[in-house]
Amino acid sequence: MNPEPPTGTPRATATLEALHITKTFPGVKALDDVSIRLAPGSVHALLGENGAGKSTLIKALTGVHQPDSGSIVVGGAERRLSDPSAARDAGIGVVHQERNVIRGFTVGENIVMGRMPRRAGRIDWAGVTREARRCLELLDLELDPSTPIVDLSSAQMQLVEIARALYTETTVLLLDEPTASISAAESDRLFRVVDRLRDEGTAILFVSHKLEEVYAHCDTVTVLRDGHSVLESEPLSAHSHDEIVDTMVGRALGSLTVPDRRARPVAAPALSLVDVTTTAGHHGVGLEVRPGEILGLYGLVGAGRTELAHAIVGLERITAGELRVNGEPVRIRSLREALHRYRVGYVTENRKEEGVFLEQSITRNIAVTVWSKLQRGPGFISAKKERDLVAGYVSDLDIRISSQSQLTGRLSGGNQQKVSLAKWLAAEPEILIIDEPTVGIDLRTKRSFYELIWKLADEGMAILLISSDLAEMITLADRIAVMDRFVINGELENSHDYDSMSRDVIHLIHSGAEVAR
Numbered sequence: 001m002n003p004e005p006p007t008g009t010p011r012a013t014a015t016l017e018a019l020h021i022t023k024t025f026p027g028v029k030a031l032d033d034v035s036i037r038l039a040p041g042s043v044h045a046l047l048g049e050n051g052a053g054k055s056t057l058i059k060a061l062t063g064v065h066q067p068d069s070g071s072i073v074v075g076g077a078e079r080r081l082s083d084p085s086a087a088r089d090a091g092i093g094v095v096h097q098e099r100n101v102i103r104g105f106t107v108g109e110n111i112v113m114g115r116m117p118r119r120a121g122r123i124d125w126a127g128v129t130r131e132a133r134r135c136l137e138l139l140d141l142e143l144d145p146s147t148p149i150v151d152l153s154s155a156q157m158q159l160v161e162i163a164r165a166l167y168t169e170t171t172v173l174l175l176d177e178p179t180a181s182i183s184a185a186e187s188d189r190l191f192r193v194v195d196r197l198r199d200e201g202t203a204i205l206f207v208s209h210k211l212e213e214v215y216a217h218c219d220t221v222t223v224l225r226d227g228h229s230v231l232e233s234e235p236l237s238a239h240s241h242d243e244i245v246d247t248m249v250g251r252a253l254g255s256l257t258v259p260d261r262r263a264r265p266v267a268a269p270a271l272s273l274v275d276v277t278t279t280a281g282h283h284g285v286g287l288e289v290r291p292g293e294i295l296g297l298y299g300l301v302g303a304g305r306t307e308l309a310h311a312i313v314g315l316e317r318i319t320a321g322e323l324r325v326n327g328e329p330v331r332i333r334s335l336r337e338a339l340h341r342y343r344v345g346y347v348t349e350n351r352k353e354e355g356v357f358l359e360q361s362i363t364r365n366i367a368v369t370v371w372s373k374l375q376r377g378p379g380f381i382s383a384k385k386e387r388d389l390v391a392g393y394v395s396d397l398d399i400r401i402s403s404q405s406q407l408t409g410r411l412s413g414g415n416q417q418k419v420s421l422a423k424w425l426a427a428e429p430e431i432l433i434i435d436e437p438t439v440g441i442d443l444r445t446k447r448s449f450y451e452l453i454w455k456l457a458d459e460g461m462a463i464l465l466i467s468s469d470l471a472e473m474i475t476l477a478d479r480i481a482v483m484d485r486f487v488i489n490g491e492l493e494n495s496h497d498y499d500s501m502s503r504d505v506i507h508l509i510h511s512g513a514e515v516a517r
Helices: 054-061 084-089 107-112 125-138 154-167 184-200 210-215 241-249 305-312 335-340 351-357 364-372 383-394 413-426 443-458 469-477 498-511
Strands: 016-025 028-037 042-047 069-074 077-079 090-095 172-176 205-209 218-227 227-235 272-280 285-289 294-298 318-325 329-332 344-347 376-379 431-435 464-466 479-483 488-495
Touching: 016 054, 016 464, 028 042, 028 069, 028 205, 028 344, 042 210, 054 205, 077 090, 084 090, 084 431, 090 154, 107 154, 107 184, 125 479, 154 184, 172 479, 184 205, 184 210, 205 210, 210 241, 227 431, 272 305, 285 294, 285 464, 285 488, 294 305, 294 469, 305 318, 305 344, 305 431, 305 464, 335 344, 344 351, 344 413, 364 383, 364 413, 376 479, 376 498, 383 413, 413 443, 443 464, 443 469, 464 469, 469 498, 488 498
Parallel strands: 028 227, 042 205, 042 218, 090 172, 172 205, 294 464, 294 479, 344 431, 431 464
Antiparallel strands: 016 028, 016 069, 069 077, 218 227, 272 285, 272 318, 318 329, 479 488
């Protein structure tokens, strides 16, 4: 059934419609009779859990995937979007969650990429600068087109991608998790741009797991569940927050209750940093994590948290101070040494580039850290032991797969994150660093991650948790260390009272003064 237009919006003004879209991959029907309608001057939320079909729908709308059946109508005319360039020609632009820039190019080259201005058969470099500057000015973005793209923050790269969409005269803009990995201040700037484009008549599709952002900026909503559209292009104001959550997960989610965790044993620290300085820029950093404890490391984007994790596991160099494991000073030179010699695991925030091998099977991804234990002879891995090991983690972590041989790149973001975690758990670490565990992950999967992290701590694992989500940090951590500009400003015992904890954490970020608890 075709979706009804939002109240007050005539069907004749529709910019883009996807009607009865079905798409099947081997063993998986990713989309089943899905419809959506985007209107000019509107921000339309596309919601659903990981694996619901959101990314597949976006790829169908941008020419990456060809639907098995159904039609795509742009400006009242049916279009066959045979590839991404055909989608751009139809006025459809997209900004993906993972940055889609060429890192060796300048800002200007990234904006005009694929449609370089030419004169007499050669690239018109003055034209590149002129056109790039015009698009940047449309966004009130003060950037020099000659700036190398690698010198920009993630949020600035995102705005450059929007500038690229404006260069190609986009009338429909698809934003896939645009705020997943940027700070609150950067998100505010992005939304100012979104609101301006909406007011100028652009049709915008907004994908997010952050419902507070959805309710603040979106007009209409479509919800996908298990490849079906269970709510089609309806006014968002007609549905409460709880109704949307129930529609996404198919049942009432209920509030997440912080467990009354047992008293943590007074034990010697499993991991200690003593007055540590690194090549990344840290100075005088000290912290301790004990067995059975979750230490949160909080700070704004760019505070130096991930870089500190890299220093612990040997990806950055410690130039002064001491790193201690179980009280003994150590010098870790690689991830392999961290895991196999010192039992330190690291679940990276960048799962697509560092966490998993997208073109390898689920089996290979999970078993890679313990191949030496699975050998049945020199150079031979026991396939049965490998399958049995993986089956256990697939079951325990509820990883949604069609088979163990499925390519990991075909999984949803949440399931890829579970595979990344399973890889480290298989090696049985005593200390686990988890960096941004739930970025881009749906509500139900996020809840299961929280429960798993609590369980690992209760079983005696020392956990260093890095998160940009303050509510998540206050929910999960036992103590919270606050980092700003590569320095620890102070540390707080977590009362799990959101109002008081958030006030104290923000105070530490901005003042650097210790808060008495």
